[in-house]
Amino acid sequence: MSTTSRYVRLILNEYGVESEMIEERPWSRRKEFLALNPAGTLPVLLAENDWPVVGATVIAEYMDETRGALKRNRRLLPETPMERAEVRRLVDWFLIKFENEVTRHLARERVFKLQMSQEMGSSAPDSTAIRAARSNIRQHLRYTDWLAATRNWLAGDTPSYADMAAAAGISILDYLGEIEWAEHRATREWYARMKSRPSFRPLLADRVRGIFPASHYGDLDF
Numbered sequence: 001m002s003t004t005s006r007y008v009r010l011i012l013n014e015y016g017v018e019s020e021m022i023e024e025r026p027w028s029r030r031k032e033f034l035a036l037n038p039a040g041t042l043p044v045l046l047a048e049n050d051w052p053v054v055g056a057t058v059i060a061e062y063m064d065e066t067r068g069a070l071k072r073n074r075r076l077l078p079e080t081p082m083e084r085a086e087v088r089r090l091v092d093w094f095l096i097k098f099e100n101e102v103t104r105h106l107a108r109e110r111v112f113k114l115q116m117s118q119e120m121g122s123s124a125p126d127s128t129a130i131r132a133a134r135s136n137i138r139q140h141l142r143y144t145d146w147l148a149a150t151r152n153w154l155a156g157d158t159p160s161y162a163d164m165a166a167a168a169g170i171s172i173l174d175y176l177g178e179i180e181w182a183e184h185r186a187t188r189e190w191y192a193r194m195k196s197r198p199s200f201r202p203l204l205a206d207r208v209r210g211i212f213p214a215s216h217y218g219d220l221d222f
Contacts, residue, residue, distance in 0.1 A: 001107045001111045001112070001172055001175075001208060002042050002043070002107070003094075003095060003099050003103050003104075003107075003165075003168045003169040003172060004042060004043055004055075004056035004095060004099075004168070005042050005043040005056075006167075006168035006169075006171060006172070006203060007056050007060070007095065007164055007165050007168040008043045008045065008056055008059050008060070009021070009202065009203065010164040010167065010168060010199050010200065010203070011059070011060055011063050011076065011161070011164055012063070013198070013199030013200075013202065014074070014076060014159075014164070014197075014199045015063060015067040015068065015071065015076075017063070017067065024042060024044075025115060025116075026040050026041060026042055027112070027116055036052040036054070037052060037054045039054070041054075041055070043055075043056055043059060045059045045062070047062065056095055057091065057092075057095070060076075060077075060091070060161055064076065064077045064161075073158070076159065076160050076161050076164065077160065077161055078155075078156065078158070078160065083155070083156055086155050086156065086162075087155045087156075087160045087161050087162045088161075090147075090154055090155050090162035090165065090166070091161050091162055091165045093165075094162070094165040094166045094168070094169050095165050095168075095169075097140075098140050098166075098169050099169060101133070101136045101140070102133045102136050102137055102140060102169070102173070103133075103169045103172050103173065105126075105129045105130065105132065105133040106130065106133045106134075106172070106173065106176060106178060107172055108129075109125040109126050109129055109130050109133075110125060110130070110176055110211070111176075111208055111211060113125060114210060114211070115209075134178065137173065137178060137179065138183070141179065141183075141184045141187055142184075144166060144170075144184070144186075144187045144190075145184050145185070145186040145187050146186075148186040148187050148189065148190035149186040153190075154166055154190070159197075163190075163194060167191065167194040167200070170187075170191060171200075171203055174191070174213075174214060174216075174217055175206070175208070175213045175214065175217050176211075176213075176214070177213075177214035181222065188222075192220065192221065192222065195220050195222075196220050204217065204218045205218075
């Protein structure tokens, strides 16, 4: 239920990089994890010689430099400076703005608090935070509708990091049944294409302990 971690998983899968997932609960503040990333945030990629590459956008740039340049038409960061700027703008939109205004609050209140002990911040869900996040969903999805309706993919003609970032956050909301898909046809059609990509299959197989996904979560035609 971490947008940034799902983003990196999609990128690894798109580039065919075999990886082993390690579950980390950042609120636990494990000493071993803090030694890798003193900020205590996710995700962290243990790359060559287990050297930690920290942060979703940093990992994405690292993957583009080490894998993307060899993928030609399957590269997730375009070649021209202006195209790359638009992809980066939308990645920031979905990993920062969308995350801070919607996904982070719903994931924390509906999922993470159930996994925490009292000492680490467990409490009853904050209904005010949930209502605020839900009120922001439609605004963000209307913008995603516009992107999906006016472009082949969110940032342009080909799939990019922007699509991976958007799908990572939206997939969490979809798991939790927070999206009224009938109201967002363009986003729904784009998201169906994303769900159909082989890179997305591991995410569709995800299950959170104690929380079942929406009935349509794993369906490619929903």
